[in-house]
Amino acid sequence: MTVAAIKEYVGVARDRVENFNGKQLVYASWDHHLLFAAPFLLYAAPQMSFRELVEGPLTALVQPDPDGASIDWAQVEWLKSNQPWTPDFDRSLADNGVGHKDQIRFRTPGLTSLAAA
Amino acid sequence: MDMKVAKKKLGLKEKYRLMTRDLGWEPSYRTKDEVFPYVKYEGIKVHDWDKWEDPFRLTMDAYWKYQAEKERKFYAIIDAHAQNNGHLNITDGRYLSALKVFLQAISPGEYAAHKGFSRVGREFPGVGTQVACQMQAIDEIRHAQTQIHALSNYNKYYNGFHAFADARDRMWYNTVARSFFDDAMSAGPFEFMIAIGFSFEYVLTNLLFVPFMSGAAYNGDMATVTFGFSAQSDEARHMTLGLECIKFMLEQDPDNLPIVQGWLDKWFWRGFRVLGLVSTMMDYMLPKRVMSWREAWEIYGVENGGALFKDLARYGIRPPKGWDDAEKSIDHMSHQFMLGLYQWSFGTSLHSWIPSDEDMDWLSAKYPTTFDKYYRPRWDHIRKLAAEGKQFKNFGLAKLCQTCQLPVVFTEPDDPTISCHRETTYKGEKYHFCSDGCQHVFENEPEKYIQAWLPMPALFAELDGDIGKWMDWVSLRDGQDNGDYVGSIDQRNFEQWRGLATSNS
Amino acid sequence: MSTVFIALQANEDTRPIIEAIEIDNPNATVNRQPAMVKIDAPNRLVIRKETIEEQIGRSFDLQELHINLITLGGNVSEDDDSLTLSWAE
Numbered sequence: 137m138t139v140a141a142i143k144e145y146v147g148v149a150r151d152r153v154e155n156f157n158g159k160q161l162v163y164a165s166w167d168h169h170l171l172f173a174a175p176f177l178l179y180a181a182p183q184m185s186f187r188e189l190v191e192g193p194l195t196a197l198v199q200p201d202p203d204g205a206s207i208d209w210a211q212v213e214w215l216k217s218n219q220p221w222t223p224d225f226d227r228s229l230a231d232n233g234v235g236h237k238d239q240i241r242f243r244t245p246g247l248t249s250l251a252a253a
Numbered sequence: 254m255d256m257k258v259a260k261k262k263l264g265l266k267e268k269y270r271l272m273t274r275d276l277g278w279e280p281s282y283r284t285k286d287e288v289f290p291y292v293k294y295e296g297i298k299v300h301d302w303d304k305w306e307d308p309f310r311l312t313m314d315a316y317w318k319y320q321a322e323k324e325r326k327f328y329a330i331i332d333a334h335a336q337n338n339g340h341l342n343i344t345d346g347r348y349l350s351a352l353k354v355f356l357q358a359i360s361p362g363e364y365a366a367h368k369g370f371s372r373v374g375r376e377f378p379g380v381g382t383q384v385a386c387q388m389q390a391i392d393e394i395r396h397a398q399t400q401i402h403a404l405s406n407y408n409k410y411y412n413g414f415h416a417f418a419d420a421r422d423r424m425w426y427n428t429v430a431r432s433f434f435d436d437a438m439s440a441g442p443f444e445f446m447i448a449i450g451f452s453f454e455y456v457l458t459n460l461l462f463v464p465f466m467s468g469a470a471y472n473g474d475m476a477t478v479t480f481g482f483s484a485q486s487d488e489a490r491h492m493t494l495g496l497e498c499i500k501f502m503l504e505q506d507p508d509n510l511p512i513v514q515g516w517l518d519k520w521f522w523r524g525f526r527v528l529g530l531v532s533t534m535m536d537y538m539l540p541k542r543v544m545s546w547r548e549a550w551e552i553y554g555v556e557n558g559g560a561l562f563k564d565l566a567r568y569g570i571r572p573p574k575g576w577d578d579a580e581k582s583i584d585h586m587s588h589q590f591m592l593g594l595y596q597w598s599f600g601t602s603l604h605s606w607i608p609s610d611e612d613m614d615w616l617s618a619k620y621p622t623t624f625d626k627y628y629r630p631r632w633d634h635i636r637k638l639a640a641e642g643k644q645f646k647n648f649g650l651a652k653l654c655q656t657c658q659l660p661v662v663f664t665e666p667d668d669p670t671i672s673c674h675r676e677t678t679y680k681g682e683k684y685h686f687c688s689d690g691c692q693h694v695f696e697n698e699p700e701k702y703i704q705a706w707l708p709m710p711a712l713f714a715e716l717d718g719d720i721g722k723w724m725d726w727v728s729l730r731d732g733q734d735n736g737d738y739v740g741s742i743d744q745r746n747f748e749q750w751r752g753l754a755t756s757n758s
Numbered sequence: 759m760s761t762v763f764i765a766l767q768a769n770e771d772t773r774p775i776i777e778a779i780e781i782d783n784p785n786a787t788v789n790r791q792p793a794m795v796k797i798d799a800p801n802r803l804v805i806r807k808e809t810i811e812e813q814i815g816r817s818f819d820l821q822e823l824h825i826n827l828i829t830l831g832g833n834v835s836e837d838d839d840s841l842t843l844s845w846a847e
Contacts, residue, residue, distance in 0.1 A: 139698045140295045140441060147700035149682045151707065155714045163652045163685065168670050171631050173593035174660040175672060176649030179713045197649040200638060218674055237683040239652070239676060250630045252670055265838045308834040311821065319824045326825070459829050463765060463794070470793035478793050482767050486827045493834045543792055557831045560760030564833065564845045 153236035160236040162229065164194055167243045171201050171250055175239065182230040186223045203247035213243040269310035274303060277380035289378045295441040297513075298506035302379030305501045308493055316388050320395070327399055327483045334476040335406050341754045342473040344540040346411075346747030347738055351465075351538035352404055352477060353413045353603040354530055357420040358430040359461070360400040363484070365434035366449055367393035373442040385494050389450075392487040399483060403476040410750070411743050413602045416728030420602045423727040425651075425708040426530065426594065428658045432705065433527050437520075439701070443502065444516050450495030452520035455561065458488050459553040461531050468539045496561075503568040510569050519697065521573035522690035526657035532587035533594065536616065537608065545619035546587050554579070575690035581666040584620050588628040589662040595635065595737075596647035597660075600720075602729050604738035607636050627669055644737060653707045655684040656691035660709075663687045679703060760845040762803045762832030765796040772826045774813035775805075781813075782806050794828055803832070805841045 139145045153160050160182055165175035178193055190209055198204040214221045216238060223232050223240075234240065263271070280288050292299075333339070343349070367390050374386030401417075408414035421427050437448035466481030502509045532546040544552075562572040594605040608616065613632060617624040635645045651660035663673050666688075675686040679699045686692040695702045716722045724731050738744055764779075766772040768790065776795055780786060786799040797803065810818045820841055832843030 139701050140444075142291070142294050145700055147702075147704045149680070149703040150705060151710045151714065152682065156710075157714070157717050159713070161710060161713065164649075165652075165672055165674070167672075170627075170664070170670070170672070171592075171634060171645075172647055172649065173589065173596055173662045174651035175674075176647075177652050177709055178649070179718050193649075197647070200643075200645050200647070202634060217676060235683070237685070239674060239685060241674070250634055252626050252630075265836070309821070309824075309836055311824075315821050319821065322825050459831075463829055467792045467794050482793070482828050485829055486767075486824060489827045489830050490824070492829070496833065556761055557763070560762075560831065560845050563760055567846055 151237065156236070160229070162189070162234055163237070163239040165239065165241045166198060166201075167241055168248070168251060169198075169201055169203065169244075172197070180229060182234075183228050185226055185228055186232050186234070187225040189229065190225065202249040203244065206247055207244055211244075213245070215241040215243070265310050268312055269307070272312035272314070273307075273381050273384045276384075285378065289376060291376045291442055292378060295443050295512065297443045297502055297509050299379075299502075300505055302377075302382070304504065305379045305381045305497065307381055307385050308497060309490055311385075311388065311490065313384065313388075320391075323483050323486060324395075324399075327479050330475055330479040331399075331403055331406070334403075338750075338754060339474075339476055340407055340410050341747075341751050342475075344472040346743050347538065347604070347606060348472050348474065348540050349407065349411050349413070349743060349747075350603040350605065350738070351469075351534040352407060352474075353417075354426075354534055354538070355477075356400065356404045356414060356417045357424065357602060358427045358527075358530055360397050360404075361418060361421040362430050362434050363393050363400065364397040365431075365438060367391075367397060369434070369438045369445055369449060372438075373445050376442040382498075389487075389491055389494065392484075392491070396480070396484040396487070399480045403480045406476060410746065412730070412741075413604070413734040413743070416602070419726075419728040423708060424600075424602060424729075425597075425653070425658075425660065426601065428706075428708050429530065430527050432656075432658045433523050436523065436701070443512075446495065446498045447513065447516040448520045448523070450491060451499050452495075452517065452524045454488055454491040455495045456521060456554075456558055457524040457528060458485070458492070459557065460528055460549055462488060463553065464544055464549040465531065465535060465539075468535065468541075468543045471541045471543050472539055499565070500568070503565075503570070514570060515697070517570065518574040519694050522575040522579075522688075522694060523657065525575065525579050526654075526659060526687075526691070529586050529590050529659060532583075533590040536587035536619070537591045537605075537612075542615065547583055547619060550583050554583075574693065575688075578666045578688065578690060582663065584623040585627070585664065585669055588616070588620070588624065589664070592628070592631060592635075593651070593660055593662045596645050597651070598736050599646055599731075600723075600729070600735065602727070602734045604736060604741050604743060606738040607639060608632060623669065639737075650709050650712070652685055653709050654687035654691050655705055655707070656686060656694045656702055658705065658707055659687060661685065661687045759800050761798045762801060762830075762843040762845055763796055763798045764803060764805070764830045764843060765794050765828040766823075767826045767828060768793055768795050769826065775810055775823070775826075778809040778813045779803070779805055782809050799843075801845055801847060803843045807839050 159179055162178045162180055163175045164178055176197055180189055214223055370386045370390035370393060374383050374390055377383055404414060421431055437445050462481050462485040466478050469477040469481060499513060502513050535546045535549060594601060598605045613629055638645045654661055661672060665671050665673050673688055675692045677684050684695060686695065712718060712723050729735055733742055779797055780788060782804050783799050786797050786803060789796045807818055807820050830843060832845055835842045
């Protein structure tokens with residue numbers, strides 16, 4: 137549908153990747169671990185390897201959860217855009233197809249310290 | 254002999270006719286379309302503007318008289334509040350956070366509504382509508398002014414009030430309200446009326462003003478009760494105007510029904526998201542609570558909203574699309590939002606805190622199916638971290654919804670253990686949403702929402718992620734305005750001054 | 759059945775108005791909350807000028823209600839003598 141308007145109405149997308157200083161946004165979410173109130177917003181260069189993203193900011197961010205230290209990243213189940221997905225840890229975000237504003241999710245079956253009582 | 258003839262007093266209906274419709278005229282040297290150029294493009298068909306009538310039949314002379322009376326009552330109490338150290342009569346300093354949310358998110362919305370009604374009062378051709386919109390425009394600026402004036406008394410003593418306008422425009426938990434009003438103000442006049450006059454005023458303001466203001470009374474804050482009830486007395490008129498306007502559109506032409514229904518679906522959901530803030534104020538920020546958010550929703554959402562949509566069924570209107578999803582979220586939203594405010598409290602111009610045992614017992618009594626099961630374990634863990642000296646701070650920031658702009662703190666309607674993930678691609682760009690409701694709103698007008706200025710992405714796009722610069726830019730004073738209430742300057746001052754006020758030492 | 763309601767500030771001005779509403783609407787329920795009184799009724803509630811005047815002992819303009827009105831629910835119909843709130847049956 138279009139916006140009701142008195143003349144042609146065309147918007148300009150504000151959060152285009154070229155506005156992010158050579159970097160991009162990546163959203164990451166740990167399924168069933170809602171101590172973290174919302175998916176994380178990460179700011180990373182597309183050349184960053186997936187391993188750097190995981191072992192750097194992501195590992196640091198999940199530590200407050202009692203399961204944080206127990207994650208075995210090699211066993212994690214991944215989703216991208218809500219579809220099962222297998223990242224290559226040694227390749228870059230770009231090579232892994234992790235684009236600007238992509239949402240990745242990870243699942244850790246068995247880690248349920250703060251799960252529903 | 255002179256006979257004294259009593260001057261005939263005009264009846265209400267006659268007076269209304271003389272002082273509204275009779276003030277209008279037919280343009281002679283310009284066409285009606287030239288004079289009112291914005292009234293047709295939304296597709297609403299109106300055949301007879303005179304069919305629109307204010308059921309209260311309030312005319313300008315009476316309006317000024319009663320508004321002046323309301324102002325006199327308001328200032329009598331505000332003066333007394335200032336003269337009697339009213340800021341020390343509140344139940345607890347935690348209560349101030351509710352006032353900060355109100356001043357940052359809601360009062361500027363009143364000002365936005367003022368601008369909007371000034372505009373649509375000019376854009377609508379009907380005189381009855383013009384007069385009612387003019388009154389409402391004046392009401393709304395009165396609300397903004399009285400609220401800011403009342404709360405300025407708190408700004409003399411406490412942090413977090415001083416830069417409410419910057420906080421409103423730039424702060425991540427306030428742009429939900431800003432974007433709501435920006436969206437309405439950039440719509441046509443009829444959609445604006447549905448957005449503000451109907452959805453916001455009729456369906457939602459009761460939830461904002463009535464139980465919360467009664468709560469303010471319960472917490473010893475006469476200043477806020479006074480501006481709240483003074484404003485809400487105008488809202489009763491606004492609600493009636495909103496309801497009349499919707500009935501008028503539906504009665505004028507059957508083609509209007511699908512357009513009106515689409516707006517109702519959109520604006521119910523947008524308003525419901527603004528109420529996320531209110532749910533948290535009611536359940537967490539009032540030290541003494543009148544009723545829970547759930548109880549307020551039962552009265553003003555289920556009972557009153559339900560009655561309204563049952564009434565409108567005679568025109569073919571059905572309850573808004575998001576109604577069932579709203580109901581499913583009621584027992585979760587205040588907890589989800591407060592957990593967010595707490596973990597991101599380094600970036601809020603208000604204080605939050607870990608609920609006490611007593612608070613948690615109250616919450617579990619009010620939310621027997623959700624609080625102990627889902628939320629108490631998180632608070633208990635956060636408390637454990639705090640006891641170990643590791644206050645929980647989530648530096649991951651948050652994914653925001655492209656439509657409502659809130660952090661995606663919401664879960665799947667039928668599975669409270671998992672975040673609600675919704676995304677779409679439009680013209681090669683990815684967009685994320687907090688709910689089906691927000692995704693539908695986007696998909697109906699994508700060209701509008703792709704332009705949204707989202708506060709968290711902006712921190713990276715505009716400031717390259719520099720939190721210090723960001724704090725300056727949102728006028729947040731680190732260590733004063735933000736963080737846990739426990740250990741804050743507000744806490745220290747409130748307790749010290751209250752001690753001085755209640756003892757001689 | 760749907761509930762109509764009117765909420766008024768709890769003060770000296772409204773005490774006799776609430777009494778008048780109770781007289782005219784035997785089905786109404788009066789809920790007293792902090793600083794406010796909310797009156798609910800099934801489908802219909804009528805506020806009559808004459809009954810209020812009998813309670814307060816002076817003439818009363820129904821539009822004076824605006825000063826202490828907090829909120830209401832229902833379709834409004836007002837003339838010189840009464841204000842009615844109703845939902846379609």
